[in-house]
Amino acid sequence: MCCPSATLAIWSSAWLHGAAASDDTLDALMPWGEEHAVVAADPGTAETFDVPVSGAVPAAPARLLPSLRRLGAADMRLVLPVPGDVRGLGGGGPFTEAALRAGEAMVLPALGYGVVPQPIAEGLLRWTVFPLASTVASEYTGLGEAEHGLTDAIRDSAGALQSLDVARERPGVRAELSAKLRSTPKLDWPPGTPGRALRVLQRAEEVGAILALAHADEPGGALSASAVTRRADALRPLSDAVRTARCAAVNEAVRVFADQATPS
Numbered sequence: 001m002c003c004p005s006a007t008l009a010i011w012s013s014a015w016l017h018g019a020a021a022s023d024d025t026l027d028a029l030m031p032w033g034e035e036h037a038v039v040a041a042d043p044g045t046a047e048t049f050d051v052p053v054s055g056a057v058p059a060a061p062a063r064l065l066p067s068l069r070r071l072g073a074a075d076m077r078l079v080l081p082v083p084g085d086v087r088g089l090g091g092g093g094p095f096t097e098a099a100l101r102a103g104e105a106m107v108l109p110a111l112g113y114g115v116v117p118q119p120i121a122e123g124l125l126r127w128t129v130f131p132l133a134s135t136v137a138s139e140y141t142g143l144g145e146a147e148h149g150l151t152d153a154i155r156d157s158a159g160a161l162q163s164l165d166v167a168r169e170r171p172g173v174r175a176e177l178s179a180k181l182r183s184t185p186k187l188d189w190p191p192g193t194p195g196r197a198l199r200v201l202q203r204a205e206e207v208g209a210i211l212a213l214a215h216a217d218e219p220g221g222a223l224s225a226s227a228v229t230r231r232a233d234a235l236r237p238l239s240d241a242v243r244t245a246r247c248a249a250v251n252e253a254v255r256v257f258a259d260q261a262t263p264s
Contacts, residue, residue: 006250009078012068013253013257015065019260022065028189033124036060039051039054039059039129040052042131044131045113050063064115064127068108075108076106076107077106078247081096082239088107088136089132090107090135091133093130094130095130101118104116109138116130143197145248146249147248150207153240197256200248201249
């Protein structure tokens, strides 16, 4: 459900605030890859986080957790950037470029760093820690606002597609949708993860699967170039709403664990 950065953000927050064991936190990453490696983008970051610099033999993710605690990481945010929308990444530079390529990142705004996952080989995921180019502006989307925004975007996009007469359903699409949802990694979440955040995340995942099928079905009944463009324009707000809902759900879970912190 969602992405590796979401798993790392929620579980590391739970661990930092006494709601999860380190072994469980590391095990939670396994659906995204049988092996995980951690490196830093530059020597200064490597020294700060006590992990090897990129190009050296990487460290296991178990090295990252103590560094987060030592550095006083109290907040982490999920960011799902796309071309034209790089909010939350702290400007340009290598981190923004890597996050855009991956389509995701975990940002540590108070520390001024970000972490980006990248599949390296079958079953191997490498996490790279980058310094932010500049301070990340404080942005917060409430869970209720994100949920309502997703509902509104579903309604508006459906209406727009109907008006374009390109919303026809192709044969077998329901079976394709079920198969796509079944193929997503089955993830565990820490005890105490807020139920509403998980419900919003699940709804966003379902809508995201529908969007993926819609994009795979392009032009989706559109018979002209202008109709194809209008179809894409109708789906774009829904894609934005899914991204917003995913980020809001993950960031709300992180906030709840921070507020309910117990002594470690």
